[in-house]
Amino acid sequence: MDDIRTVACVGIGTIGGGWAAYFLARGYRVRAWDPAPDAAERVRALIAAAWPALTQLGLAEGADPENISVHSDLAEALDGVQFVQENAPEVLEMKRRLLAEIDAAAPPEAIIASSTSGYSMTEMALEAEHPERLVVGHPFNPPYLIPLVEVVGGERTAPEAVEWASQWYEHIGKSVITMDREVPGFIANRLQEALWREALHMIANGEATVDQIDRSIVDGPGLRWPAQGPMLTFHLAGGPGGMAHMLDHFGPSLKSPWTRLEAPELTPELRDSVVAGCDDEADGRTVADLVAERDQAIIAIRKVMQHLGGSTA
Amino acid sequence: MDDIRTVACVGIGTIGGGWAAYFLARGYRVRAWDPAPDAAERVRALIAAAWPALTQLGLAEGADPENISVHSDLAEALDGVQFVQENAPEVLEMKRRLLAEIDAAAPPEAIIASSTSGYSMTEMALEAEHPERLVVGHPFNPPYLIPLVEVVGGERTAPEAVEWASQWYEHIGKSVITMDREVPGFIANRLQEALWREALHMIANGEATVDQIDRSIVDGPGLRWPAQGPMLTFHLAGGPGGMAHMLDHFGPSLKSPWTRLEAPELTPELRDSVVAGCDDEADGRTVADLVAERDQAIIAIRKVMQHLGGSTA
Structure with missing residues (x-):
């Protein structure tokens, strides 16, 4: 090479x-x-x-x-x-x-x-x-x-x-x-397309404006995603118990009508593989370790965005 | 106050x-x-x-x-x-x-x-x-x-x-x-929940691992979202023609089976309101201006993440 x-x-x-x-x-x-x-x-x-x-x-x-x-x-x-x-x-x-x-x-x-x-x-x-x-x-x-x-x-x-x-x-x-198999849209595009489609539905129904959608991400979850991605983000949302606690306690709210995408069945197998995946990714880091890492990243990203004039807060 | x-x-x-x-x-x-x-x-x-x-x-x-x-x-x-x-x-x-x-x-x-x-x-x-x-x-x-x-x-x-x-x-x-009306999950949660559900579907079907999902966001679109959000991101994907070009040319691919979330009908009204919303948000900035802003933000965010040890690239 x-x-x-x-x-x-x-x-x-x-x-x-x-x-x-x-x-x-x-x-x-x-x-x-x-x-x-x-x-x-x-x-x-x-x-x-x-x-x-x-x-x-x-x-x-x-x-x-x-x-x-x-x-x-x-x-x-x-x-x-x-x-x-x-x-x-x-x-x-x-x-x-x-x-x-x-x-x-x-x-x-x-x-x-x-x-x-x-x-x-x-x-x-x-x-x-x-x-x-x-x-x-x-x-x-x-x-x-x-x-x-x-x-x-x-x-x-x-x-x-x-x-x-x-x-x-x-x-x-x-x-x-x-990837070991062909999935239409691969991985990242499937994820961002789900978000994009939900955004279009909201605009079509007058539930949010273009600007509100962008700001909700820019000043909200978007600040976490360059640091830890959506899975580790929810791993942290479970508190010290991590993803296992998150899925066991908030699993039922997966059925709430929060998006137009139908939720998957949270089978014990899915639950276990998500928990195991988070543990693998955490690689020995506790939730407290990850929270500290996330906070440092958000601070740094916010400072960068404030410096560049891109933040409203 | x-x-x-x-x-x-x-x-x-x-x-x-x-x-x-x-x-x-x-x-x-x-x-x-x-x-x-x-x-x-x-x-x-x-x-x-x-x-x-x-x-x-x-x-x-x-x-x-x-x-x-x-x-x-x-x-x-x-x-x-x-x-x-x-x-x-x-x-x-x-x-x-x-x-x-x-x-x-x-x-x-x-x-x-x-x-x-x-x-x-x-x-x-x-x-x-x-x-x-x-x-x-x-x-x-x-x-x-x-x-x-x-x-x-x-x-x-x-x-x-x-x-x-x-x-x-x-x-x-x-x-x-x-918000001027009550929408279940408000705005940001609807969006991140759409992404989360698609991620769970992919894990349930063996299409991606937890780690791949996080990395696809952390090293991919997640680097753009603290800077410009999903709507302006696609505004830039349209090239100099912006969101109007994007929707007019890539609108049909909205129907591709890229997520499990059914796509909305891209009516002329939806098309126009998305385009107008992007124009409002751009507030006089050309696509070239926005590209330059985005690039500066991505560079700064990547440097921050490299400094913090959170990036693989």
């Missing part, structure tokens, strides 16, 4: 351009392809806008925003690259055809990852000759700042390709979740 | 004790009541644990963690107080009876707020003689650090009491959302 020097970005809109900026900041040479006539101009503007942020987070040795070439011929763009990140619009037919074309033109040893946020590789790889090297590597916007990448293969992807892609993204500084 | 010096906390568990710590940090004298025999001891431990955090965020002049008295008699605890925050367990019958008792014993001019996270004041105020002064003032855990308070009255609450409570919470430094 240390020998990788050149990667390709196929499609350089908001996501593909964000990936290009990230690869450049990590010191790679980027070869890009996009059918838009003004693609080169737009990606350079995007990289220029992202570069100060990337500089603040720390550039790799030799990182250079000019180290990108934009090609109008796909095969030319893929010439000699050691990894390909595909970022076409979310249109299944287009992704399917494009991945087959990339597969046909890319060097045989290169792994090809798709930024798709919604399609499974099983359905996208149908026309490709070597589906074993096609994986999903789903980033979050902006890819140059948000660390998360969700990695999952399709039915015909080689397990080694999934493993390689996971290691590769970690190698370049990403936070990787490797 | 500047004349208020003494407030009451009825129920001093995690939430009530957190409120007590906050009131003390803002320089108020707190009179507390709780039926637990070790309540005084526990609330002092909670205040001691919260005080360093409150000190970091800045104490009001004269703030003193010792400025609390814990009483075993409710009427004694309410003697001379100018505001009451009720924090009993989420049991409707208990809340109903306790609010009636508080109402009977508290000075007639004091507004009485409930920390309930789930009940409406209409159903909780049934036994009270003066329901006009009973409001919901719903905080988030921990109440001494999370600024959000959702304020809403019941059918028999005087509009002046809702208005007074909203101003009072703002006066003491809270971020207040005043």
Whole structure:
């Protein structure tokens, strides 16, 4: 992996351009392809806008925003690259055809990852000759700042390709979740989509305004989520007894009509696996330890947001 | 409001004790009541644990963690107080009876707020003689650090009491959302509950582990939410065209099976009100302005989390 020097970005809109900026900041040479006539101009503007942020987070040795070439011929763009990140619009037919074309033109040893946020590789790889090297590597916007990448293969992807892609993204500084099965929307999108749909229902019914929804998150639970996520958050809501106490005592309120999403049945198996998962994640830290960590994080985040002028309180 | 010096906390568990710590940090004298025999001891431990955090965020002049008295008699605890925050367990019958008792014993001019996270004041105020002064003032855990308070009255609450409570919470430094109608779970809880339910479904079906769910938020969308909330986040996902482009182009994917929550019908009215709401919230800031603000926030939050050791990337 240390020998990788050149990667390709196929499609350089908001996501593909964000990936290009990230690869450049990590010191790679980027070869890009996009059918838009003004693609080169737009990606350079995007990289220029992202570069100060990337500089603040720390550039790799030799990182250079000019180290990108934009090609109008796909095969030319893929010439000699050691990894390909595909970022076409979310249109299944287009992704399917494009991945087959990339597969046909890319060097045989290169792994090809798709930024798709919604399609499974099983359905996208149908026309490709070597589906074993096609994986999903789903980033979050902006890819140059948000660390998360969700990695999952399709039915015909080689397990080694999934493993390689996971290691590769970690190698370049990403936070990787490797999924062992294809779930529509992967993990993070399912979660944020549930929240988004409930928000749209509330707006549709006049129960909340756009501004109230954003403020309820920004000044509320959103301050906890960069620190501990939704599961550990509720682990702490249970007091010293943690998630076990939380589920045993507040489990019944799971049936309250609090969202339009029907609650799952809180079976003993689900209860136990949630409790065990929290214990694993806490990794020896008591609830009091976690509360202290959370408080330090919230204070720091609030100070940051106050400093940036983004908080009302 | 500047004349208020003494407030009451009825129920001093995690939430009530957190409120007590906050009131003390803002320089108020707190009179507390709780039926637990070790309540005084526990609330002092909670205040001691919260005080360093409150000190970091800045104490009001004269703030003193010792400025609390814990009483075993409710009427004694309410003697001379100018505001009451009720924090009993989420049991409707208990809340109903306790609010009636508080109402009977508290000075007639004091507004009485409930920390309930789930009940409406209409159903909780049934036994009270003066329901006009009973409001919901719903905080988030921990109440001494999370600024959000959702304020809403019941059918028999005087509009002046809702208005007074909203101003009072703002006066003491809270971020207040005043709702004009009773919605089960208010706003933020509906949103986080949608996410929580989807997470439980995923765990129940073996689609994700507890740790993967937390990491998908902590290293993913959770990094955006303290800065801009879910609505502005999607406003930016639309590129320069903002929410209008987002809804017009990605609206159909709202029907994808991405969560178990059924999507609302994207009517022209809903589309327009979401777009208008984003424009209001952006308040003249272009998408490029908002992208720059978001990036600065994410960088700052990531640096904070890296410094605290809470990030894997």
